[in-house]
Amino acid sequence: MSAPSESVAALSGARLWAILRQRKAVLLGLAILAAIVLLAVFAPYVTPYEPNRMRISQRMRPPSAQNWFGTDEFGRDIFTRVIYGGRISLLAGALTVLVACVSGTVLGVLAGFFKRIDGVISRIIDAMMAFPDILLAIALVAVLRPSLANVVIALGIVYTPRVARVVRAATLVIRELPFVEAARALGVPTWRIILRHVLRNLASPIIVQGTFVFAYAILAEAGLSFLGTGVSPETPTWGTIIAAGQQYARQADWIMIFPGLAIVLSVLSLQLVGDTLRDILDPKLRKDL
Amino acid sequence: MSAAAASDALVAVDRLSKHFPVGRGWGRGGRVVRAVDDVSFTIGRRRIVGLVGESGSGKTTVGRTLLRLVEPTSGRVTFDGGDLLALDAARLRAVRRQMQIIFQDPYSSFDPKLTVEAIIAEALTAHAPMPRDERRTRIAALLRRVGLQPEHMARYPYEFSGGQRQRIGIARALAVEPKFIVADECVSALDVSVQAQVLNLLLDLQEELGLTILFIAHDLAVVDYLCDDIVVMYLGKIMEIGPAEQVCGDPKHPYSEALLSAVPVPEPGAARRRIMLSGDLPSPIDVPSGCVFRTRCPYAGDACASDVPPLREVAPGRFSACIKDR
Numbered sequence: 001m002s003a004p005s006e007s008v009a010a011l012s013g014a015r016l017w018a019i020l021r022q023r024k025a026v027l028l029g030l031a032i033l034a035a036i037v038l039l040a041v042f043a044p045y046v047t048p049y050e051p052n053r054m055r056i057s058q059r060m061r062p063p064s065a066q067n068w069f070g071t072d073e074f075g076r077d078i079f080t081r082v083i084y085g086g087r088i089s090l091l092a093g094a095l096t097v098l099v100a101c102v103s104g105t106v107l108g109v110l111a112g113f114f115k116r117i118d119g120v121i122s123r124i125i126d127a128m129m130a131f132p133d134i135l136l137a138i139a140l141v142a143v144l145r146p147s148l149a150n151v152v153i154a155l156g157i158v159y160t161p162r163v164a165r166v167v168r169a170a171t172l173v174i175r176e177l178p179f180v181e182a183a184r185a186l187g188v189p190t191w192r193i194i195l196r197h198v199l200r201n202l203a204s205p206i207i208v209q210g211t212f213v214f215a216y217a218i219l220a221e222a223g224l225s226f227l228g229t230g231v232s233p234e235t236p237t238w239g240t241i242i243a244a245g246q247q248y249a250r251q252a253d254w255i256m257i258f259p260g261l262a263i264v265l266s267v268l269s270l271q272l273v274g275d276t277l278r279d280i281l282d283p284k285l286r287k288d289l
Numbered sequence: 290m291s292a293a294a295a296s297d298a299l300v301a302v303d304r305l306s307k308h309f310p311v312g313r314g315w316g317r318g319g320r321v322v323r324a325v326d327d328v329s330f331t332i333g334r335r336r337i338v339g340l341v342g343e344s345g346s347g348k349t350t351v352g353r354t355l356l357r358l359v360e361p362t363s364g365r366v367t368f369d370g371g372d373l374l375a376l377d378a379a380r381l382r383a384v385r386r387q388m389q390i391i392f393q394d395p396y397s398s399f400d401p402k403l404t405v406e407a408i409i410a411e412a413l414t415a416h417a418p419m420p421r422d423e424r425r426t427r428i429a430a431l432l433r434r435v436g437l438q439p440e441h442m443a444r445y446p447y448e449f450s451g452g453q454r455q456r457i458g459i460a461r462a463l464a465v466e467p468k469f470i471v472a473d474e475c476v477s478a479l480d481v482s483v484q485a486q487v488l489n490l491l492l493d494l495q496e497e498l499g500l501t502i503l504f505i506a507h508d509l510a511v512v513d514y515l516c517d518d519i520v521v522m523y524l525g526k527i528m529e530i531g532p533a534e535q536v537c538g539d540p541k542h543p544y545s546e547a548l549l550s551a552v553p554v555p556e557p558g559a560a561r562r563r564i565m566l567s568g569d570l571p572s573p574i575d576v577p578s579g580c581v582f583r584t585r586c587p588y589a590g591d592a593c594a595s596d597v598p599p600l601r602e603v604a605p606g607r608f609s610a611c612i613k614d615r
Contacts, residue, residue: 183400185385189382197400200400200402201400201402
């Protein structure tokens with residue numbers, strides 16, 4: 001067999017493990033990500049306090065054995081609040097990925113497959129990408145009123161063009177491939193060609209892009225919350241904790257540092273995983289298709 | 290060809306042209322690539338017609354246009370008595386059951402994410418649903434027919450060699466029980482020994498199923514072996530048409546002659562006149578005036594530049610687009 005082409009199906013466990021071993025950083029990224037997700041999911045069992053329990057006597061205590069990350073201006077435990085905040089931040093990120101990937105894929109496939117509407121869709125995408133992400137998100141949330149659902153909708157819209165562009169480019173490649181032509185020659189209806197052949201082969205670029213959008217969305221959600229245009233300020237998210245701690249930055253910098261670290265760690269590990277996924281999945285798109 | 294031959298033809302191509310616009314946007318002056326320019330020929334029922342020419346001669350575009358995978362700029366294609374180009378999308382899908390294509394590249398012509406079973410099942414169910422058991426029986430039979438094992442069903446295309454993949458491609462094409470198959474350079478990517486196996490398989494199937502085949506190739510030796518008739522193309526135009534053994538034994542057009550002289554002879558020391566064509570294929574955007582081949586033709590004269598030479602009958606059943614009688 002000449003030039004064994006690799007596809008996802010061909011990627012054996014052993015080969016995957018070899019790739020992962022070469023890049024130890026990605027293992028660290030995966031471990032951090034897993035830890036953050038597990039902590040968020042099992043928050044009630046792993047946190048020592050209630051996230052909103054105020055103890056004025058214990059206010060603004062630096063990190064200690066009782067309060068690992070210290071306490072805030074109401075004596076609430078920062079460790080507990082960061083873990084609970086992760087729930088909202090990760091949820092917002094994941095839902096944003098879902099919204100952006102679904103709408104981006106629909107738009108990208110339509111633009112890539114049907115030349116007639118490509119011009120219109122591509123120009124709209126370009127126009128949206130000309131806006132700075134966070135500015136567009138603020139404007140959208142301001143119009144929709146701040147709430148978790150609206151933050152997700154706004155960020156989903158903001159990151160749709162990113163996904164749509166990549167999907168469009170990949171669709172343009174896939175639609176010209178002989179196996180798509182073969183399906184046309186067989187008389188397979190267009191909608192079935194799109195569902196069966198195009199979408200299936202788009203999985204890799206979408207997964208890769210989704211990972212990056214996840215990272216951007218966590219960052220953007222924190223930014224929105226920090227600016228007061230995100231979820232309501234009393235809900236703990238990484239962004240709202242930082243926003244609240246900002247005015248005490250001089251006296252109690254730990255209020256901002258720990259949620260900030262949570263953001264940095266999760267975004268960094270997502271980017272690491274995304275980069276590796278791209279290296280594993282994307283050469284196949286070029287070579288195999 | 291002759292009127293009698295035309296009435297018996299499965300496929301008749303009449304003055305077919307396909308021009309691709311070059312560049313996009315305004316102000317580019319509407320330049321076009323004449324990939325196929327005023328091409329007419331017919332394919333008789335149960336015949337194997339070879340379409341030869343070098344890269345860029347437009348032979349692949351002709352093949353795709355016959356299946357309406359590419360829409361022609363002008364001209365007519367008649368398939369089994371009906372006007373192929375007049376069909377709407379629904380009717381076209383129905384007609385596509387009767388015509389299939391086998392691709393050149395045995396690697397990219399299969400969806401890498403599908404098993405062999407899914408690939409062939411798609412062909413079987415493209416027009417009507419079929420119960421799973423029946424489908425599997427049919428797929429197993431098809432695989433056996435092309436020299437593969439039914440067990441190969443569960444595998445992915447990348448697990449096969451080039452020759453085996455081409456057999457899968459043939460099985461997929463046969464699944465819809467077509468009358469007419471376009472084999473687009475279907476052995477060019479294979480080793481010579483494997484080429485022969487696949488060619489013999491095609492020949493067997495043609496005889497057994499009464500297929501009509503348009504065999505697109507650049508290798509005259511392969512075409513000579515396989516085909517009844519030959520159509521020689523150069524730069525989007527037909528240079529010569531005739532029965533295979535006659536064209537290969539006694540080419541009438543200087544271009545066919547040059548193509549033939551490039552075929553290696555399996556006889557050491559055989560004396561042969563090699564015609565080396567100088568230069569490259571001219572750009573299909575700026576085609577030479579008159580005869581498109583004159584810039585590389587060893588016999589070209591002044592007269593060749595003035596008019597486009599028509600395809601004329603130079604001997605019974607032989608057509609050549611050269612103004613010189615040779």
